[in-house]
Amino acid sequence: MQARPRLALTGTIVALAALTLAGCTASPSGDASDAPSGSPKPTATGQATDAATDDAAGAEPSNCLVGDWVLSDDQMQRYYDQVNVDLAEYAIVYDPTGSAGLSFAEDGTYAYTPALTLAVDIAGLPAEATLGGTLSGQYAVDGETLRTSNDTNALSMDVTVDGVAMDGTPVTEQILASPITSAPYDCSGATPVIHFSTGASTVPLTLARG
Incomplete structure (x- = not known):
């Protein structure tokens, strides 16, 4: 007799898992369709005076x-520590x-290109989500804002x-239509x-060299 409630709860977990995974690539606001479609705006750089240094630096x-x-x-x-804070009232905890x-x-x-596994606890019911594959498209920078468009999921x-x-x-396909529509x-x-969005908050994440 508990099968129906568990099936309903299963759908909730999948949606929530996808939603928070989307949050890790989503922005606080903005629309990808408004993003500039060209290459990133270049910034002025000084010209090296030493040709040998120029060749070495590229x-x-x-x-x-x-x-x-x-x-x-x-x-x-x-990121998921903040997600857990935001979802505390729903008794949902993510461990990435x-x-x-x-x-x-x-x-x-x-x-x-994520390679991420999430252990999920929702009111005592265990779940696990594994995200892989590639999300790609175009991006542009506008001042201190990063925008993306024309995404391929x-x-x-x-x-x-x-x-x-x-x-x-x-x-995932429904929710991850646009990863970073407009992010500081x-x-x-x-x-x-x-600054990635959880939906309710934003979290500044530092990139490491690949």
């Missing part, structure tokens, strides 16, 4: 985001393991709820910091 990137980066395990933990790659190219394209999510495996990809970022430190 070309300057157009902005500090260009490169291959990693959202490490500790940054994922920081893994990291995610995030690359920005000079031509204005980006790719997000090739992410997949497998979910196990109370020992029963199920495919969370359809939910900061380049004042050694590596970039991007």
Whole structure:
């Protein structure tokens, strides 16, 4: 007689897992369709006076985001610690393991490649979600804001709820339509910091070199 309530709860867990996974790549506000479609705006750089130094250093990137980066395990933990605070009233707790790659190219394209497992406890019912695949598209920077557009979603999510495996990809496809529609970022430190949204809050996450 408990099968129906568990099935209903299963759907809730899948949706919540996908929603919070989406939050880790979503922005506080904005619409991806408003994002500039071209390459990132270049910033002025000084011209080296020593040709040998020039050759060794190579070309300057157009902005500090260009490169291959990693959202490490500790940054994922920081993000989901805030998610847990935001969902405290629902008795939902996420425990992440893994990291995610995030690359920005000079031509204005980006790719997000998560390798993340979430242990989930929702009011005592155990679940696990595994996110993989690639999310890619175009990006542009506007002042201190990072925007993306024209996203291609090739992410997949497998979910196990109370020992029963199920495919969370359809939910992921619905929610992860646009990863970083409009997110503040900061380049004042050694590596970039991007402010990711949990829906209710924003969390500054520091990128590590990939």
